[in-house]
Amino acid sequence: xxxxxxxxxxxxxxxxxxxxxxxxxxxxxxxxxxxxxxxxxxxxxxxxxxxxxxxxxxxxxxxxxxxxxxxxxxxxxxxxxxxxxxxxxxxxxxxxxxxxxxxxxxxxxxxxxxxxxxxxxxxxxxxxxxxxxxxxxxxxxxxxxxxxxxxxxxxxxxxxxxxxxxxxxxxxxxxxxxxxxxxxxxxxxxxxxxxxxxxxxxxxxxxxxxxxxxxxxxxxxxxxxxxxxxxxxxxxxxxxxxxxxxxxxxxxxxxxxxxxxxxxxxxxxxxxxxxxxxxxxxxxxxxxxxxxxxxxxxxxxxxxxxxxxxxxxxxxxx
Numbered sequence: 001x002x003x004x005x006x007x008x009x010x011x012x013x014x015x016x017x018x019x020x021x022x023x024x025x026x027x028x029x030x031x032x033x034x035x036x037x038x039x040x041x042x043x044x045x046x047x048x049x050x051x052x053x054x055x056x057x058x059x060x061x062x063x064x065x066x067x068x069x070x071x072x073x074x075x076x077x078x079x080x081x082x083x084x085x086x087x088x089x090x091x092x093x094x095x096x097x098x099x100x101x102x103x104x105x106x107x108x109x110x111x112x113x114x115x116x117x118x119x120x121x122x123x124x125x126x127x128x129x130x131x132x133x134x135x136x137x138x139x140x141x142x143x144x145x146x147x148x149x150x151x152x153x154x155x156x157x158x159x160x161x162x163x164x165x166x167x168x169x170x171x172x173x174x175x176x177x178x179x180x181x182x183x184x185x186x187x188x189x190x191x192x193x194x195x196x197x198x199x200x201x202x203x204x205x206x207x208x209x210x211x212x213x214x215x216x217x218x219x220x221x222x223x224x225x226x227x228x229x230x231x232x233x234x235x236x237x238x239x240x241x242x243x244x245x246x247x248x249x250x251x252x253x254x255x256x257x258x259x260x261x262x263x264x265x266x267x268x269x270x271x272x273x274x275x276x277x278x279x280x281x282x283x284x285x286x287x288x289x290x291x292x293x294x295x296x297x298x299x300x301x302x303x304x305x306x307x308x309x310x311x312x313x314x315x316x317x318x
Contacts, residue, residue, distance in 0.1 A: 004034045005211070008065045008074035011039040012150040014172045018200050019078040022098075022218070029217050038074055040065045062203075066092060069205060076211055077203045080172075081196030081227060086235040088203065095204040095212050096219035097227060101171040103198040103248055105131060105191045107184040108158060108173075109165035114184040115139060122164035125154070129265055129305070131167050133244035134191045136267030155181055167191070171198040192246030192261040192272075195230040195239075199223055222251040225279035229258045232286025237262065237298060243305045249282070256282060260289050262298040265308040271296050 005026075009019035016037070023035045042064045061083040068074045070091055081097060088094065112118050115138065125147040126132055132144045145163060147154055151172045158166045170185060202218065204211045226249035239245040246261040256279050263270035273296070275289040290298075 002032045002034075003210070004036065005076060006074040007035055007037050008040050008068055008077035009037055010042055010061060010065070013176055014151055015078070015080070017175050018080065022078045022200065022202060025218060026214070030214060033214075038068075040068055040074075066203065069203060072205075075204070075208070076215075079201045079203060081199040081201040082169075082194040084196070084201055084203070086195075086231045091206055092203055093206045094201050096202045096215040097223050098200040098218070099220040100223045100226070101174065101198040102185070103193045104170050104188060105167050105186045105193060105197075106170045106173060106182045107165055107186055108155065108168060108181045109183050110159065112165060112183065115165075115186065115190070118142065118164055123162075125158065125163050125166040128167070128194070129244045130194055130246050130261075130263075131191060133263035133265055133267045133270065133305075134246065134261065135167070137263060137270050138190050138267075140267065151176055151178065169193070169197055188248055188259070192248055192259060195234045195245070195247045196227050197248075199227055222279075225249075225282045226251055226256055226258075228282035229256055229286040229289075232283045233258065233260050233290045234286075236287045236290035237293065237302065239302070243302050245302075247286075249285075251279070255279070256285065258285050258289055260293060262293050262301055263305070264301050265305050269297075269301050271298055271301065 007019055007023060009015050019037055023037060026035050042061045062079055065077045066089055069077050070089065076095065107115055120141045121143060123143045123145050124135060125145045127146060127148050135142055135144060147157060149157065151168060154166060154168065155178060173179060173182060202215055229249040230247040233247045234245060237245055244263045244265060247258065249256045249258040255276055257274060257276040259274040261270065261272050271293050273289060273292050275285055277285045
């Protein structure tokens with residue numbers, strides 16, 4: 001039976017690339033159906049002069065889209081999974097996740113080839129507390145500068161400034177064909193990525209069985225198990241963009257290995273740990289690793305990080 005589906009998306013170039021990729025995939029699998037894209041502006045898109053950690057914690061780039069989905073104005077929504085809160089609103093669920101793009105962060109600079117080449121006191125831009133914490137742990141001498149905007153805008157700001165470097169997610173830079181600006185793919189033992197980084201998620205209404213069945217063809221089961229562990233880790237730690245938390249689960253020979261990071265905003269105190277097991281136990285692995293981090297002092301570190309973030313200025317310098 002033919003049906004027209006409306007796909008909700010943010011309006012940034014990266015969001016539209018991801019939504020367009022999903023639309024093309026659906027059209028290949030279901031040529032009798034039609035798929036249209038509707039752009040929806042979110043709070044995170046509207047407020048660009050304030051640090052993410054100062055304008056709220058949950059659903060900055062998803063809330064308005066989820067409201068449209070619940071209201072029946074759209075049939076499915078494509079998100080960067082790292083933007084999606086670990087608990088969906090009642091009536092919604094994740095219908096599919098994509099195969100994961102390289103999850104690492106990347107270093108972009110006009111003058112330096114890597115983090116290690118940066119001179120003492122170099123100025124590096126990022127809008128992420130997770131990146132700030134890990135960067136300062138690795139290089140306490142760096143000055144971290146707050147930056148906002150979509151991927152092309154950030155790169156343009158860097159090129160027009162006297163900043164020494166900037167950190168972005170590889171997936172966004174690569175998907176937009178901007179690889180020429182990448183100087184270093186940063187190893188994950190220096191910067192663990194955000195939970196779900198590099199993964200696209202399709203969100204749907206729980207009661208929409210037809211759409212759920214359709215999306216089964218898009219779901220990557222290995223990625224699904226990995227992000228289940230990562231999101232369970234984040235959920236147990238009650239994390240979001242206001243606290244420095246990173247995690248990455250990898251699939252290896254039928255098992256998953258989850259690595260987690262918790263740190264203070266200044267990078268002085270950090271906890272890193274890892275735990276592996278069967279993909280069937282992905283949720284348990286995530287919770288268990290979070291419990292180990294809590295036992296090692298993560299609650300105190302995160303409490304201080306939340307206080308530090310609340311006291312810090314919210315102005316975006318670039």
